[in-house]
Amino acid sequence: MKEARPDESLCYIADAHRYDQSERLYRRCGQSGILLPKISLGFWKNFGAVDPYERSRAITHYAFDHGITHFDLANNYGPPYGTGEETLGKLMDDDFRPYRDELFISTKAGYDMWPGPYGNWGSRKYLMASLDQSLKRMHLDYVDLFYSHRYDPKTPLEETLQALVDIVRQGKALYVGISRWPLEALKIAEQYLRQHDTPLLIYQDRLNLLDHTPMEQGQLQFCREHGIGFISFSPLAQGLLTDRYLNGIPEDSRMALGTTLKRDVLTTELLQKLHDFNNQATKRGETLAEMALSWILEQEGVTSLIVGASSVAQLATNLKAIK
Numbered sequence: 247m248k249e250a251r252p253d254e255s256l257c258y259i260a261d262a263h264r265y266d267q268s269e270r271l272y273r274r275c276g277q278s279g280i281l282l283p284k285i286s287l288g289f290w291k292n293f294g295a296v297d298p299y300e301r302s303r304a305i306t307h308y309a310f311d312h313g314i315t316h317f318d319l320a321n322n323y324g325p326p327y328g329t330g331e332e333t334l335g336k337l338m339d340d341d342f343r344p345y346r347d348e349l350f351i352s353t354k355a356g357y358d359m360w361p362g363p364y365g366n367w368g369s370r371k372y373l374m375a376s377l378d379q380s381l382k383r384m385h386l387d388y389v390d391l392f393y394s395h396r397y398d399p400k401t402p403l404e405e406t407l408q409a410l411v412d413i414v415r416q417g418k419a420l421y422v423g424i425s426r427w428p429l430e431a432l433k434i435a436e437q438y439l440r441q442h443d444t445p446l447l448i449y450q451d452r453l454n455l456l457d458h459t460p461m462e463q464g465q466l467q468f469c470r471e472h473g474i475g476f477i478s479f480s481p482l483a484q485g486l487l488t489d490r491y492l493n494g495i496p497e498d499s500r501m502a503l504g505t506t507l508k509r510d511v512l513t514t515e516l517l518q519k520l521h522d523f524n525n526q527a528t529k530r531g532e533t534l535a536e537m538a539l540s541w542i543l544e545q546e547g548v549t550s551l552i553v554g555a556s557s558v559a560q561l562a563t564n565l566k567a568i569k
């Protein structure tokens with residue numbers, strides 16, 4: 247149980263029992279020394295400047311109090327871009343500084359971040375400058391994990407990969423990862439990074455009940471066979487794989503915002519599929535969200551998944567998937 251606190255807004259003290267369930271909470275990330283929680287917390291949405299800080303703060307407290315040690319960020323999370331990292335910086339100052347060594351914080355660069363030719367894709371110039379900016383926004387000296395956020399077909403892979411190696415050598419990141427690279431490029435990355443004493447820690451891609459791409463294209467199997475961790479993003483398909491849209495489109499939902507989850511995705515066929523999944527979940531005595539997350543964690547080679555949550559209640563439901 248948490249100790250009683252006079253004023254929650256002034257001082258955060260993490261739950262003393264947060265590691266009581268360690269045996270079932272953590273998985274080894276490939277063949278590395280790192281253990282990650284099966285469920286990690288993502289800052290893509292709900293942690294920007296447009297979101298209420300106290301709500302973001304409560305979600306991170308709940309997460310950490312339940313042993314969720316991994317927060318996943320990127321330079322462009324918000325909105326506006328950069329403000330997901332700024333929120334993390336404020337959280338570090340307000341609450342988490344004493345717990346820095348208990349946290350595993352990742353960030354990424356790869357998508358459009360600032361104007362001009364050096365604020366996008368995979369050049370050394372972009373990755374190096376972006377990480378420096380990220381560290382400033384997050385009030386951190388280093389990140390635990392730095393990712394190439396996407397494959398850049400025009401920059402030589404060696405340039406991107408050597409930048410990752412040098413970032414580790416500079417002490418600005420402890421480990422490197424890549425996200426959404428085609429299998430052939432992933433193979434080159436694995437070999438290059440291993441040969442340069444910076445083994446690839448983890449590969450990040452979308453894997454969920456509706457999207458099996460990294461299984462079909464082979465990235466999951468490759469990671470499993472080469473001691474690389476695998477972490478799934480959008481495990482609930484941005485909320486589709488929950489009860490959120492079974493009876494309409496709620497006003498406060500991501501789909502109502504219409505940015506990254508458009509209304510036209512929700513076809514009659516998809517809605518029928520979601521109802522079928524929901525019926526299966528009910529038969530299992532679970533929510534659809536729990537069933538969707540459990541399915542990912544059952545796939546061989548998966549280390550963790552990164553959920554998003556717009557409330558503590560959603561996160562609490564999602565954590566039930568750790569059985």
Ligand SMILES: NC(=O)c1ccc[n+]([C@@H]2O[C@H](COP(=O)([O-])OP(=O)(O)OC[C@H]3O[C@@H](n4cnc5c(N)ncnc54)[C@H](OP(=O)(O)O)[C@@H]3O)[C@@H](O)[C@H]2O)c1
Pocket residue numbers: 287288289290291292318319395425426450451478479480481482483484485486488489490498499500501535552553554555556559560561563564
């Ligand atoms: N590498 C990449 O390219 C990439 C791309 C995308 C994401 N990511 C990472 O993956 C993380 C997660 O992505 P995501 O936010 O799309 O994940 P998600 O978990 O699939 O979707 C999160 C959304 O689902 C809804 N939700 C979550 N739990 C719920 C529950 N129990 N009941 C009802 N609704 C629930 C909420 O929607 P409402 O907001 O409508 O309440 C929430 O904002 C990101 O934060 C980021 O760290 C990485």
